Amino acid sequence: MDITDRPATARAGRREWLGLAVLALPILLISVDFSVLNLALPNLAADLTPSSTEQLWILDIYGFMIAGFLLTMGTLGDRVGRRRLLLCGAGAFGACSILAAYSDSPAMLIAARALLGIAGATLAPSGLALIGSMFGDPKQRATAVAAFTGCFMGGAIIGPIAGGVLLAHFWWGSVFLLAVPVMLLLLIAGPILLPEYRDPAASRLDILSVALSLAGILPVVYGITELSRDAGQPGAWIALTGGVLVFALFLLRQSRIRRPLLELRLFTNRIFRGAFTLSLLAGAAQGGSILMINLYLQTVLGYSTLRAGLWMVPPALAMLVTIALGPALARTLRPAYITAAGLAIGALGYTLTTCTTVETGLPPLIIGFAIAMAGIGPGMSLGYDLILRAAPPEIAGAAAATAEAGGQFGVAAGVALLGSIGTAVYRTTLHLPATIPSPAADQANESVTGAFAAAHQLPPTVRDDLLDSARTAFTSGLHTVTTIGAIMFAALAVLAIAELRQAPPTGK
Structure with missing residues (x-):
């Protein structure tokens, strides 16, 4: 269905706006769970004594499961009912949060985090699709989507602050219990405030498609994440290659069955395709x-995880402001031009971050990144709204899940690819002191964190020379990555106009 053919329906009332609040809170908690465990890891490690490998799985498994199950859960909600799936996911998320909080072994915590990820994958696509059902008026829907998106970004602000407060007074498991009262609220208020929607013509879920999607997405996300830490891991390359091949089989099957898990026909819609890209x-x-x-703050400037997280709050706040501004501007201006202008401003912000040096420190970095994040804000909220407007109502859940999976995969790929580029620049520009021992030199060449770890074992003069060189080399890598970000944003501004210009203002 073309976006301009979608008629506006009755305006939403108090019940729908209260329903939006009920939907938005769990999304905020999902975002908090992405970041809050980084703060709890030292206390957790002292209590459960996980190995280094187990620590990585504790941190990463949650994101792996969310990314892997988004497509399945989005389509499942269209078939069994979006509210039903949302409430089931909320109950499971609350129960798994309690399980994680009281885990008494690394294996138990890893399993609990995996289940949390699967439950979390039910909440975002079902919630976004329900917003499309609840808010038929284009202006109201754009505002609702912006609020929903803003709550996800709000988790990035609340996570470090709430985690720091809880860990100052309670044990590490308390960070998981934040979710329990919120999920209870959703379970109580959801049946009252939220409508049910399911596709009346839906067929049974294709189990083979589910299996192929998981067997494709999970190894790809795992491979990308591991390669961002060490590009020389053969196991990560095998996982990535195998996942890509399986996902190609998944796409082939989707093109041949009547009701696919991934609706490839969505990509024939220029606006959906542009917003997804x-x-x-x-x-x-x-x-x-x-x-x-984050690495610059924690290594070059020597900040703690909490302090570094708090310095990321201003960019997140800047994004929240412009997320809210996007729908208001879209009432009179075309979303394409708003998105393109924001991305152009974001490119300027990334350019400003390249003025960061070891001596200048925070001001150009935080100000520039805040401008960059402010630039991306309008496009985020308007992009999800365009996706809901472009998708037929019966597959809105699948459309929402596809868009969210694309965003998740983009972040993972960016961490791996741009992180690898930054590391490569660091290694090529690092000048090691002539008197540094070989083991310390090898450790310093691996990464900037390795250089700081090696420096503690060296005499003061050699240590200072190594740290100065490591800081300068890493800053060069930061410049390269943010320059690439500026170029990407400038190119995306052109793409936004080319792909989204048919979308009318919401006020028309």
Whole structure:
């Protein structure tokens, strides 16, 4: 269905707006769970004594499962009922949060985090699709989508703050219990405030498609994540290659069955295709930049994880402001021009971050990144709204899941690819002191964190020379990554006009 053919329906009332609040809170908690465990890891490690491999799985398995199950859960909601799936997911998320909080072994916590990811994958696509059902008026829907998107980004702000407060007074498991009262609220208020919607013509879920999607997506996300840490891991390359091949089989099957898990026909719609591409590539630029900036704060400037997280709050706030601004502007201006202007401003922000040096420190970095994140804000909220407007109502859940999976994959790919580029620049520009021992030199060449670990074992003069060189080399890598981000944003601004210009203002 063409976007301009979708008629506006009755305006939403108090019940729908209360329903939006009920939908938005769990999305905020999903976002919090992405970041809050980084703060809890030292306390958790002291209590459960996980190995280094187990620590990585504790951190990563949640994101792996969300990315892997988004497509399945989005389509499942269209078939069994979006509200029903949302409530089932909320109950499971609350129960798994309790399980994670009281885990007494690394294996138990890894399993709980995996189940949390699967449950979390039910909430985002069902919630976004329900917004499309609840808000038929284009102006109201754009505002509702912006609020929903803003809550996801709000988790990036609340995560470090709430985690720091809880860990100052309670044990590490308390960070998981944040979700329990919110999910209880959703279970109580959801049946009252949220409508049910399912596709009356839906067929049974194709189990083979589900299996192929998981067997394709999970190894790809795992491979990309591991390669971002060490590009020389053969196991990660095997996983990535195998996942790509299986996902190709998945796409082939989707093109041949009547009711696919991934609706390829959505990509024939120019507006959907453009919004999806923008989400994918902007997410990649954002993911790679956040990785490098966090490392800069924690290594070059020597900040703690909490302090570094708090310095990322201003960019997140800047994005929240422009996410809210996008729908208001879209009432009179075409979304294509708003998105393109924002991305152009974002490109200027990334350019400003390249003025960061070891001596200048925070101001150009945080100000530039805040401008970049402000630039991406309008496109985020308007992009999801365009996706809902472009998709036929019966597959809105699948459309939402496809867009969200694209954004998740973009962030993971950006962390891996741009992180690898930043590391390569660091290695080529690092000048090691002539007197540094070989083991310390090898460790310093691996990464900037390795250089700081090796420096503690060296005499003061050699240590200072190594740290100065490592800081300068890493800053060069940061410049390269943010320059790539600026180029990507400028190119995406042109793409936004080319692909989205048919979408009318919401006020028309």
